[in-house]
Amino acid sequence: MNKSKTLLLILMLVLLILPTHIALADTGPKPQMEFVFKGTDEGELQIISGELYECDQSDCSDAAPLEKLGPQGLYCDTIGCRATAYGFAPYHILEVEFSDEMTRRSNIFETGGFNSRYTVTVQPNDLLVEKKFSLGIFESTALFIACICIIGIGLTVMLVLFFRRRSATK
């Protein structure tokens, strides 16, 4: 097996063990948020439209709607919402208009990670946004371990190639 084939095989293996939700384009993936609503899947209440407010301050005193810019924006169907952005602010507020003609506003919530998932509980007068369970700090640790593994594999391949080449020249 030559150098290129070995590298290709290793890289494909690395890709296979990476999480399946990642989307690879050369500029991305772009940060995303997914909002799963409790109560809308039974059809009693439907989402009409939504707005995501971005805040730099923790009290959201500087809240501004997420600008629609190319693929950036908040996209809602009747049962849920999803946001894509060229980077999110640290804090957010979700505002959604429902089929009962009420517009409900959420609590202030933080960006959870590169791809964050939230559960949204529809309450009589407002929304409760909670980050869905994740590995939290361990996600970063897992990434760190993945980095180390990739670097390790890379170094091993380089060493193997180096010794092969050296033994071939002898």
Next chain:
Amino acid sequence: MIFTLLVTLLVEGLVVFIYSIARKRPAGGLLRASFIANVFTQVMLWITLNLFFRYYLTTLAMAEVVIWLVESVLLVRLSNEQLSLPRAIFLSFCMNSASFGIGWFLPV
């Protein structure tokens, strides 16, 4: 993931193909080199962006410059020196500009 990775590989592969036709050189070696280089740099980009997600645009801008240079070197090495370094830098710039431009508007 496979679908979107394929989009990137197709865009950059097309650039390599056009370059090879223009330079009247066989495309096989360069295509293979760009494929391997791309998969490698994309994995690195994904890890970097996930680690520094709070500084998306800054991280992306810095990573794209690194990717451009790393891919240039990989193109030279993996194509069995079919390209000189200046030409590889030029080709890598064209490949990455094309996929960056298209990827910027992809909703992924």
